Amino acid sequence: MATTYRAPSFDYVRPPELDGGARGSPHPVIIVGAGPVGLACAIDLTLQGVDVLVLDDNNTVSTGSRAICYAKRTLEILDRLGCGDPVVDRGIGWRIGKVFHRDRLAYQFDLLPESGHRRPAFVNLQQYHLEEAMLERLLELGRAEVRWRNRVCGISQDADGVTVRVATADGEYDLRAAYVIACDGARSAVRDFLGLEWKGQVFRDRFLIADVHMQGDFPTERWFWFDPPFHRNQSVLLHRQADDVWRIDFQLGWDADPEEEKKPENVIPRIRAMLGDDRPFELQWVSVYTFQCRRLDRFLHGRVIFAGDAAHQVSPFGARGANSGIQDADNLCWKLARVLGGKSPPSLLESYDRERVEAADENILNSTRATDFITPKSAMSRVFRDAVLDLARDHPFARRLVNSGRLSLPTSHRDSALSTPDSATFAGTMVPGAPSADAPVRYGGRPRWWLDLIGGRCELVLFAHDSAQTTVAEVREMSRQHAETARIWVVARTEADADSLGAVANAVVDADGILAQRFDAKPGTLYLLRPDQHVAARWRAWKPAAVEGALRRVYGIEDDTHDGTQSRAA
Amino acid sequence: MTLTTAPNLAQPDDFYQSLIDAHAGLDDGQSTLLNARLVLLLSNHIGDLAVLREALAIARAGVDDRSEGGLDP
CATH class of the missing domain: 3.30.70 (Alpha-Beta Plaits)
Known part of the structure; x- marks a missing residue:
């Protein structure tokens, strides 16, 4: 078949282990699979200062037609990883979906009806282009090692680490790692080696x-x-x-x-x-x-962590495969980096399991509902499906029932153990556990996007008081108390205010009040954002003990003297 | 709100005749489609998911009871 694309070919290099040369200490992290999820993990961990080794059984990028639609949240994650631009520049942005029944339009949706966001609702791009952009970014960072045509052929773990058996054309060898992230896709070999059950259903359609x-x-x-x-x-x-x-x-x-x-x-x-x-x-x-919808019971198995299709598989209607996989990486890597650095206990990784299992269930639910609408399972479900499509022509209520795929949105981890429940009332859907909204702001005298400025660490975001003096005094005290665990931002309304605050904190200007509106902020409102840009906590007024408690919760640090109840009451 | 199962139709016989008349001249397939359209229209009018689920449960229970009865006449 003709093709517009020439896949790169990467060189296999004989691993030093085959000749007796071996790393003295275990690898902090071995990633199995150099697809979009494995590469997202590799880039993210590299940015967090963790050495990674990536193993891939092939020597090129994805072939054929696989993932194509990357959702806004995924693009924002790629931005944080430093490879959003080539994906968006090369890809095709879109936000309108049309559903036709027979020869007529039945339903139309707009996935991003408001302006003031850096990224569109979706960008379409062949998976091989995405992988190339991600690989280029990983190589540019220069620290990670990728071994092509190195296939994992066995895996075992003990309390101290994981032993990975690797097969090459020149023979087999063993590697040792503190953690392994299995990103080896829907047919995950790592999953098979651990004998894990892959539960779900296959849809009887082709x-x-x-x-x-x-x-x-x-x-x-x-x-x-x-x-x-x-x-x-x-x-x-x-x-x-x-x-x-x-x-x-x-x-x-x-x-x-x-x-x-x-x-x-x-x-x-x-x-x-x-x-x-x-x-x-x-x-x-x-x-x-x-099409299949399946997932593992748990994504965390000792020191082996599953992400992407290796952990969960959905039907393609809704573009929830690659998107959820990259969101897995976004959720996991800062936690793993903290655990490896001894800054958080290994139990922090449990929150990866809970949050991403929750996301997988949400994705499987949506994708199953769409597939059931597209492929009705019984004569009566076919009758109802056709009745919905018929009614949709003339009756707006039925258009909302037409389901050709509910397109990927990030999961709001509403019940996350890392979140601090609200103690005041906030409007909107950006609840603790949800990702931060984007907005145009000014920073350093230039127009910037909010999400481009934050991430990789905890952020404390104070919306300026009416009095600049009050703000300066509060930020000084805030810096004294929290600057070691979080970066401090002030959101000012004018450039002049930002200039006067710039000496005490990172000051952004929210001239049109879009950020404040999306955060439902009032003067003095304070947000705590996680390193993956999700909201951890928010208050109408700063209380040091409450912030310290919320930070400990984000980092999974148990503290006998300050349990959650006391912190909230403080 | 809960599902009303107490009498609520002012003219029950007129309603029943209208329901039967609506199916006049239709084959089984067409009647099935009409019923489906009717369920969807009325469900949207009711709107309250709890009420709809209650109605679905009562409707389903009646069918399950009948099939059990069929096994042991």
Whole structure:
């Protein structure tokens, strides 16, 4: 098949361990799998000062049509990792989704109807381009080691660490690590070596996935058809990717023969019928998939931690695969870095398990509901599905029931043990546990994006009092008490205020009040943000003991003398 | 709010006739679709998920009871 993409080929290097050369001390972290999730972990840990070794059984990036849609939150994480720009620049931004039933528009949604955000609702990009951008960033940081064509063939662990058996063309060798992150995908070998149960369901349906190179005149939107004239009784999904490559998913039904359906002589007429004209196109990739929703009971198994598809798998409707995997990395790495540095107890990692299992369940629920709508499991569910689509033409209420995939949103970890429950009333959906909203601000005399400034450590964000003197006095005292554990920010309303505060803290200007509005902030409101930019706690007024208690909670530090109740009461 | 199962229809016989008339001349497939549309329209009108779940549970229980009875007439 023709292709617009030439995959890079990375050199296999004979590992020194095969010749008796070996690292004296164990590796802090070995990452299995150099896909988007493994690379996100590698970059994040490198930024946090942790040496990582990445093992991959192949010597190139992803092939074929895999992840394509990266959600706003994922782009913000990539920004923090330093590789958001190449993904957004090369990718195709979009925010409008249209759902058609037969020959008519049934439902339309706008995923980001407000302005004042750095990143769009979604960017579409072939997974191989994403991986290349991430690899480039990892190599630029220069500290991590990636070993290509090094396949994990066994794993065992004890109280002190993990022994990883690695197979190469030149033979096998052992590595020792304090922690292993398994990012080796839906068919995770690490999962098999540990004998872990992979629970869930397979959907009795088949989908043909085609990457087509063509000059398409479809708008840059997600288009989904139920029962279109060109593919009767089934559904079709169309996404635009970079380089004039379009991804088309044709629902085929359970009885379709995957080998027959993959043949170009069967694929080409389907695409021709959809295009409705004789414009030229080239097939770049064709495969037939069944969809599954599964997850591990736990993502944390001693010193082996699972992330991405190795931990949980969803159907593609809703773009919740790669997005949730990169969000796993975002959640895990700061915690692991603290544990490795002896700053937090290993029990902090339990919060990774709880938070990301919660996210996986949310993603599996949404993806299962969408798949059940697209592929009804019984005659009656088909009747209701068709009734919804019929009613949606004329009745707005039914449009909200049309489910062609509820698109990836970050999980708000509402019940996280790392969060401090609100003691005052705040409006909006940005609750403790949810990621910080973005907003345009000024910093250092230049326009900047809020999320571009924060992350990687805890942030204390004070919205300035009406009196600059009060603010300065409070920030000075705050710095004295918390500067070792958190970075302190002041949000001022004018450039002049920011200038006068700049000597005591990092001062940003929120001239249009967008940040204050999104944080539901009043003068004196204080937020504590986690290193992954999620909200940990917030108050209407600063109380040192409350902040100290909240910081200990974020870092998972048990303290007999200041338990949570006392801190909140203080 | 809870589901009202006490009499609430001012003209029960008129309602019942309207319900049956709505299906006049339809085959089973068409009638099934009409019922589905009706359930969706009325559900949206009710809106309250707790009330809807209560109605679903009562409706389902009646069906389950009947099939059990069928095994042991």
